[in-house]
Amino acid sequence: MSWYIDASLYVWxxxxxxxxxxxxxxxxNIDMLWLLVPIWIAWFFAEFFQEKMGTSMGNAITNAxxxxxxxxxxxxxxxxxxxxxxLTNWMxxxxxxxxxxxxxxxxxIIVILGWKGNKIIKYIGRVRVVTYIFAMFVPxxxxxxxxxxxxIIAAVLFFPVFYFGIELIDHYTPNPKAITEDLEEAGGxxxxxxxxxxxSLAGLNSSEQTKxxxxxx
Numbered sequence: 022m023s024w025y026i027d028a029s030l031y032v033w034x035x036x037x038x039x040x041x042x043x044x045x046x047x048x049x050n051i052d053m054l055w056l057l058v059p060i061w062i063a064w065f066f067a068e069f070f071q072e073k074m075g076t077s078m079g080n081a082i083t084n085a086x087x088x089x090x091x092x093x094x095x096x097x098x099x100x101x102x103x104x105x106x107x108l109t110n111w112m113x114x115x116x117x118x119x120x121x122x123x124x125x126x127x128x129x130i131i132v133i134l135g136w137k138g139n140k141i142i143k144y145i146g147r148v149r150v151v152t153y154i155f156a157m158f159v160p161x162x163x164x165x166x167x168x169x170x171x172x173i174i175a176a177v178l179f180f181p182v183f184y185f186g187i188e189l190i191d192h193y194t195p196n197p198k199a200i201t202e203d204l205e206e207a208g209g210x211x212x213x214x215x216x217x218x219x220x221s222l223a224g225l226n227s228s229e230q231t232k233x234x235x236x237x238x
Contacts, residue, residue, distance in 0.1 A: 035175040039157075042172070046160045053163040056094055057155065060087065064152035072148055073191050081146030082135040088128030091155050095121050095162040102164055116168055120158065127154075149187050153180060 047057050071080055099117050102108040108117075131146045157176040160166045 032178075035171060035178060038171060039175040039179045042160055042166060042175070043156050046165050047156075050160070050163055050165045053159060053165060056091065056163075057159055060091070060152055060155050063087070064148050067148040068187065068191070069194070070197055073196060076143045076147045078135050078138070078140065078142055080148065081142040082132055084146050084148050084151045085128040085131035085135070085142075087151055088124060088131070088154070091159070092121050092125040092128065095124070095159065098162050107164060113168055117162065120168075121162070124154065124158070149184060153183050 047053055067080065067084075071077075076084075096118075099108070099114070099121065103114060108114055131142050135142045135146070157172075161168045161172065166172065
């Protein structure tokens with residue numbers, strides 16, 4: 022039974038670390054807020070006004086650009102910490118640059134797949150995914166929290182909580198009027214196109230019925 026208690030305490034500590042990373046640590050570092058606040062604001066408006074009903078490929082590619090720019094900023098901050106001799110452990114430095122490289126590759130893959138028209142970017146390039154990644158890992162690059170294996174485990178373990186929590190909010194909150202009007206406009210255009218196609222078909226059938234035969238008896 023002791024292993025069960027130890028495992029429960031371990032998961033609870035990971036959960037507290039996860040909550041602290043998202044909600045507490047950012048407000049303790051003003052410098053970090055210059056990167057995180059625009060990301061959170063962009064997430065809110067994109068989530069509830071653009072991606073509430075799903076993500077378009079264009080939105081996914083735009084989100085990838087945020088990833089690329091964020092990885093560049095994290096590189097800048099890491100180099101600054103090295104120059105100020107705050108970061109001196111080469112294993113820590115290597116791990117940070119490795120994580121930055123993974124983020125950059127992630128953003129580049131979304132752009133490349135989007136260029137090729139691969140629809141998988143609608144899932145891996147959602148704004149909530151991009152926001153979550155930066156909410157969890159930007160504090161590391163700004164040296165607000167230590168880079169540890171527990172942090173990575175917490176980020177992976179509780180990602181579904183964040184993702185499906187937002188999904189529930191999207192499901193139970195009413196659609197903004199802007200989204201409703203866009204859907205109605207899209208439906209009207211589809212109906213209009215279908216109607217014009219039907220009219221053309223009806224006209225074609227009518228002309229074929231009234232056309233006299235070419236042969237004579």
